Amino acid sequence: MGILRLSHVEVRCPDLELSVAYYTEVVGLIETARESDRVWLKGWDEQQHHSMILRYAPTYGLETLGFKVAEMSDLDEYQERIEQAGISTKRLAAGELGKGSGETLRFTAPSGHVVDLVHGMRQVGNMLPLHNPPPEPLGLTGIHPPRIDHVFLMCEDVDGATTFFTDVLDFRLTEQIVSDDGYQLVTFLERTHTPHDLAFVTGPNAAFHHVAYWVDDWNELRRAADLCAFHGVRIDAGPTRHGATRGWGLYFFDPAGNRNEMYTGGYWADPDREPVTWTEAEMGRAIFYYEGVVDQRFLTEHS
Ligand SMILES: [Fe+2]
Structure with a gap:
């Protein structure tokens, strides 16, 4: 079965309380655990303990990201494959990364990002009963996306990172933006039959462009933009249509400067689907389909 989906991200923030207030009251995630330097959060419909970890740090950026695997044996198999690719790995027992954490295989990808493969994260339920549930719990606040x-x-090397994630970790390439001289500028990779669970764009190694939570439709993006404006959150782009993925998105920044997206739409991606290629000349339309251009700041501003 291998990797099931994106499990979580761990982002740095210099003012933990300010970030917690933003992620719970504006984004509307649910706090599930807290220690002095970390707070764990989840989307309301997620069954697992967390999809977001806020970590106190003097700066912003991505500390780790995690993918959920189906079986404990997947961790053994991937450990062997990753080490055969010349990358060292580390095993962490369930609970070692916080009370809710599962058994973890940790390594640094060729892109410079610290990646965890996780099995058996604690299940906390989705706030709905298992018998005759309503469509949504009462009392949610903010944007309240259901899930990551x-x-x-x-x-720096999108081709190299993409090859690692496809060859070693069994991701499938759905779309790519290719430069005039034949290099991959952006790649979109999936495990969930959606257009992307993971994407890479050319930039500094280990840098973080954004994390996206799912909302159910275009109207929810409009409501998310209303809430961002109301709360004085800096909106970066959208709501708009992506050419690549065919999704709709709204980008904005958390108080530390980490970019967030609310995303919806897209298509079903069968495993035998041929990847779509966008040319460098059409990169603007691939990213912002209506605008047809993407400013350099959007491509270079990161945390
Ligand atoms: Fe996105």
């Missing part, structure tokens, strides 16, 4: 969707990372 994808993560967008930066690295």
Whole structure:
């Protein structure tokens, strides 16, 4: 079965309380655990203990990201494959990374990002009963996306990072933006039959472009934009349409400067689907389909 989906991200923030207030009251995630330097949060419909960890740090950026695997044996198999690729790994027992954490295989990807493969994260339920549930719990606040969707990372060698994630970790390439001289500028990779669970864009190694949570439709993006404006959150782009993935998105920044997205739409991606290629000349339309251009700041501003 291998990797099931994106499990979580761990982001740095210099003012933990301010970030907790933003992620619980504006984004509307649910706090599930807390220690002096870390707070664990989840989307309301997620069964697992967390999809977001806020970590106190003097700066912003991505500390780690995690993918959920189906079986404990997947961790053994991937450990062997990753080490055969010349990358050292570390095993962490369930609970070692906080009370809710599962058994973890940790390594640093060629892109410079610290990646955890996780099995058996604590299950806490989705706030709905298992018998005759309503469609949504009462009393949610803010945007309240039901679940995490994808993560967008930066690295110097997008071709190399993409090859590692496809060859060693069994991701499938759905779309790519290719430069005039034949290099991959952006790649979109999936495990969930959606257009992307993970994407890479050219930039500094280990840099973080954004994490996206799912909302159910375009109207929810409009409501998310209303809430961002109301709370004085800096909106970066959208709501708009992506050419690549065919999704709709709204980008904004958390108080530390980490970019967030609310995302919806897209298509079903069968495993035998041929990847779509966008040319460098059409990169603007691939990213912002209506605008047809993407400013350099959007491509270079990161945490
Ligand atoms: Fe995105």
